[in-house]
Amino acid sequence: MADEFPWCLTIDVPFPTARLATIAYNTLVVDEEPKKSDVRKTLQLLQNDTVLSIHFAAREGRLLRSATQSMMNFLRLTIDTMLAFPDYAR
Amino acid sequence: MTIAVGFEGSANKLGIGIVRDDGIVLANVRHTFVPPPGEGFLPRDTAKHHQQYVLSLLQQALTSASLKPADIDVICYTKGPGLGAPLVSAAVVARTVAQLWDKPMVAVNHCIGHIEMGRLITGAKDPVVLYVSGGNTQVIAYSMNKYRIFGETIDIAVGNVFDRLARVLNISNDPSPGYNIEQLAKRGTTLLELPYTVKGMDVAFTGIIGKLETLARTNKYTKEDLCFSLQETSFAMLVETTERAMAHTGATEVLIVGGVGCNKRLQEMMEVMVAERNGKLYATDERFCIDNGVMIAWAGLEMFRVGVVTPLRETWCTQRYRTDEVDVTWRD
Ligand SMILES: Nc1ncnc2c1ncn2[C@@H]1O[C@H](COP(=O)(O)OP(=O)(O)OP(=O)(O)O)[C@@H](O)[C@H]1O
């Protein structure tokens, strides 16, 4: 049987500390793709919890593109929030 | 003293509010995404707007309240109903600061936020609530730990009719289409006949917008008369159903909440009906009527005080979330 989700992408994002990587993970893992979605998304923490690894698999290229784009926006937003409160982001 | 922050971004307004448990509002800041005339707000552009402004708005809220993150006790955010990506944009920041500052979170129903804010600001005790906005039109009364929906629109929200008429007539969306329609309506002189649809406790508005679009296309009628006729007809429908809810529940108070609720003509028409029944009308101005962060902070604070906390893993958003799904455990 052919792979139904052939369009894949993995993004590995290193953080300065495990705490910040974990905060990003906890923030972004909450919004799941709908059960019957044409995109699958998996998040995990790697390298002693300092790298956030996000994996996408989609049925179509354009779906992969839009899912990735929206994730990058939210990833940026959580990182910008950390940067906005440096005293709390140690 | 407990202090709550509220994040609201379910539609085109992004609001952050800070409130204290004695009901004192410490901050209420808002930034609105205003599309050009003739256009509505699309989810993608609205999310982009929220992402662009949310952090400066948060700083502004903390500064105007003269508070540090350490002074905050609970982080509240809008869970729904609303637009997916805009909701998540506010929630992502709420989740992040909750972890950075090590604070608990409370997920709030947007409609409940409007109601609790209205009760706080006006002091209404147990009113029939008319909730009128761009996405909702409901007549609500509290009973046995639920805000029960007595009547509602069976098609589109009344504010949606205002927003669509503004698009058809190329009226500015700044500060809101409804506000500009209210100003034009003041100079209307002729009442054009529009479909008046009340079915029991429910109302319907697609007939009105359809007819308005047809009338507008003929170029025979002034903007002023179209706006005036919309207000007179749709508000009469809302007053009729609110009166029926008063009769049904025996309530003497009426509270109007939601963006359309800042309309003075609606308040005036409602006041006439309520006065005839020897009741009392409560309404607020645009600071609290229009979507804002305080309403989410206050409703969340009320929930938090009775022990409601939303675990981080469950702080998702949902586009559909009915008013009567929420257990109102903070009221007797
Ligand atoms: N003075 C006014 N008269 C009539 N309508 C108004 C007035 N001011 C604002 N509105 C309308 O109120 C609506 C906005 O309401 P509000 O800010 O409560 O929330 P919303 O975005 O519609 O969300 P929801 O439906 O989820 O509560 C818009 O339809 C707007 O045109």
Ligand SMILES: [Mg+2]
């Ligand atoms: Mg609203």
